[in-house]
């Protein structure tokens with residue numbers, strides 16, 4: 286096919302959503318594919334806890350985009366997209382470059398949410414989605430593990446899946462170094478009335494038991510209200526000393542700008558898409574992953590920002606892009622949550638739910654590892 290007849294697809298963001306989409310589209314010889322990401326590497330966010338504890342090294346967490354793109358016939362541009370002109374079909378970047386597109390897919394993900402009501406929150410916490418911050422937290426943990434005196438305190442704020450996995454991984458690593466909570470303790474703080482709020486009772490109970498086994502102290506129904514260098518003040522006025530503090534209380538979308546050609550993100554800075562994951566009124570622009578507000582077709586609730594949802598959306602949108610280029614009607618949103626797997630630190634300590642089946646132990650850990658392996662296969666495969 287003549288190069289000029291090829292349609293230029295630009296994917297902004299090479300996270301779970303962007304990479305899954307490129308994986309589906311690569312090899313179609315009527316397309317030219319370009320990935321633009323502000324970072325040089327894909328970060329395996331689902332396994333951050335294993336990097337923070339020192340269990341994984343950098344090469345297990347980061348995958349170089351340039352190498353991936355070269356292997357797969359994709360153009361890679363490391364730059365930050367600052368503006369999308371939906372009407373005129375071009376984007377602009379921080380390096381003042383302009384790129385025209387036939388189709389753009391926004392897959393810019395999310396960053397950690399730090400509510401301004403918590404005094405000093407940005408002064409004493411860091412977004413765990415940036416590798417330099419992960420390096421900071423990893424070093425701080427390994428220093429605590431290997432230095433004297435002990436009697437140290439780790440506080441993880443946010444009892445959702447990410448916070449729970451980090452707390453369990455830390456506590457398990459401490460235990461496996463023959464240290465006790467008297468040496469280094471781990472506290473998990475959750476504002477609602479249970480860890481894993483709004484999740485299945487089986488997952489909540491299993492997690493609570495695992496925390497008990499690891500000596501993790503769980504504090505619920507209290508929110509962080511103020512931070513200082515070594516202390517966190519909770520909503521009931523109580524204070525907890527910390528040597529290492531990590532905040533994982535949720536995410537906010539990375540929509541590229543507040544308004545563009547009439548497009549306004551929602552208050553969580555996500556794009557509201559139509560049932561084809563298109564930006565309304567702009568059929569050549571799609572958005573997928575954490576940066577999107579879309580409904581789960583079974584529950585009618587908004588989909589949670591997960592790698593699982595990102596992957597399913599990418600699959601649907603890749604099909605819709607190809608159908609649209611053939612002037613066929615696309616497939617409407619058919620995505621619903623299939624389940625979840627949670628790593629609770631240590632050999633065979635995992636839990637999960639697949640459709641309505643409860644899983645724990647070896648099989649749950651196997652499933653978690655399988656999902657990881659399938660994803661990195663995409664990144665390594667020619």
Ligand SMILES: Cc1cc2nc3c(=O)[nH]c(=O)nc-3n(C[C@H](O)[C@H](O)[C@H](O)COP(=O)(O)OP(=O)(O)OC[C@H]3O[C@@H](n4cnc5c(N)ncnc54)[C@H](O)[C@@H]3O)c2cc1C
Nearest residue numbers: 298300301302322323330366393394574575590591592593
């Ligand atoms: C600690 C932790 C544990 C998790 N565990 C699980 C789990 O067990 N299971 C699960 O399903 N999900 C889990 N998640 C959630 C999951 O990781 C996210 O939902 C997923 O990463 C979202 O993928 P994404 O592609 O939308 O965004 P991301 O993976 O965040 O990728 C976005 C990409 O866009 C780039 N980008 C952003 N803005 C711009 C810009 N303006 N210009 C250019 N590039 C840009 C970024 O550099 C990044 O590479 C976890 C998340 C965390 C933080």
